[in-house]
Amino acid sequence: MPASRLLSVLLLLQARGRVSARAIADELHVSVRTAYRDLARLQAAGVPVCAEPGPGGGYRLLDGYRTRLTGMSEGEARALFFTGLPGAAADLGFADDVTAVRLKLLAALPAGLREEAARFSGVFHLDAPGWYRDPEPAPHLPLLVDALLARRAVDVRYRRWRAPQEVDRRLRPYGLVLKSGTWYLVAATEKGAATYRVTQVLDAAPTDELFDRPAEFDLAAYWASYLADFQERRYTGTAIIRLSPRGRHRLPDNAPPEVVRAVDAGAAPVGADGWVEATIPIESVEHACGELLRLGAEVEALAPPELRESMAATVGRLARVYASEPR
Incomplete structure (x- = not known):
């Protein structure tokens, strides 16, 4: 029984005065039977919930009873x-x-609900960063939060991947997004809204410029559009590969979901030994070479020729390194 739902029922009774079980069920998207059980749990926890039968009846809190959700800064x-x-x-x-x-x-x-809430919070934990990586420090994040809430422009020194790598920008923060443990700032510049990785902000200082975020701006919609555009720009070509059964089993742990989906959707058997052939999206020959080599001899690159040559050259260099005694 989620304590959060019981608290919702309590606040609903407090806000509306008299509420039917059907109205509670519709508001919280549960069954009427569940609403009755929630009301009974509130009564058992010491909340003075009164039932009033007949037309126009329902459930209400005893006159004068109020939850004490006050005093917040x-x-x-x-x-x-x-x-x-x-x-x-x-x-x-x-x-x-x-x-x-x-x-x-x-x-x-009430005491009963405090115990329920403590028990509920003790069995769930969110760990946002992905595996095999440490959280990235973002020392300028609190300053960006203040600027975002105050709708104040900030001047930043930002490190990007292309030259010149370090650039100065005046940003008008529209929102912050936490993606796989990494914070991204969505902000307006002279050229429109753009996305900035907060850990790449080298320096930041608030300005005296105040601004209004456009009323029509929707952060969730912007982020969804940004991700779709990112995926479209990310993959610049395709490759044809051959995978062993073991390689296909290991693929989800060693390749992005888009590659796994491509194999699942288009894998064609090539022989009686369980190997399959598939076309996958790639970012670049260099990037694909590094990703496919994680699967060792369980994968073979067939095309494009430059990918096959790159993998062969890399494997050749490795063979030469391990053919000699350690230095």
Whole structure:
């Protein structure tokens, strides 16, 4: 029984005064039977929920009963959005606020619900970064958060992948996105909205310029469009490969999902030994060579010729290294 749903029922009763079980079920997207069970759990936890039968009846809180969700600061109110994301809250500078607001929420609950909430929070944990990588430090993230909330432009020194690698930019922050443990800033420049990896911000300073974010800007929609465009630009060609059964089994741990999907969708058997042939998307010959070599002899590159030549040359260099005694 999620404690968060019980709290929702409690706040619903407090906000609306008298509510039917059907209305509670519709509001929380549960069955009427579940709504009845939730109301019974609230009563068992000591919340004075009264039932009023007949037309126009329903459930209400005893007159004068109120939850004590008061006394929150502005920072604690913001931190409500990050109570389930302790790592993200710490990155953004909200760690102390999250702790304070969590304690206030628990204090406002009856004893039975406090125990339920503590038990629920103790069995779930979010670890956002992917495997085989350490979290990237983002020392300028709190400053960017302040600028975002104040709608204040910032001047940054940014390191990018193409020359010149270090550039100066004035950014007007529109939003922050946490993707696989990495923070990205969506900000406006003179050329329009763009995305910046926060860990690549070398220096940042707030300015006196204030701005208004366009009312029609939708951060989630922008990010979805950005990801779609990124995937389209990411893969610049294709390659034909042959995979052994073991290589195909290991593929999900050694290649991006797009490559795995391409193999699953287009793999064609080539012989009785279980090997298959498939066409996969590649970013570049150099990148594909590095990825495919992770599978060792369980994969063979057939085309394009330059990929096959690159893999053969790399394997040849490795053979020469290991054919001699260690230096």
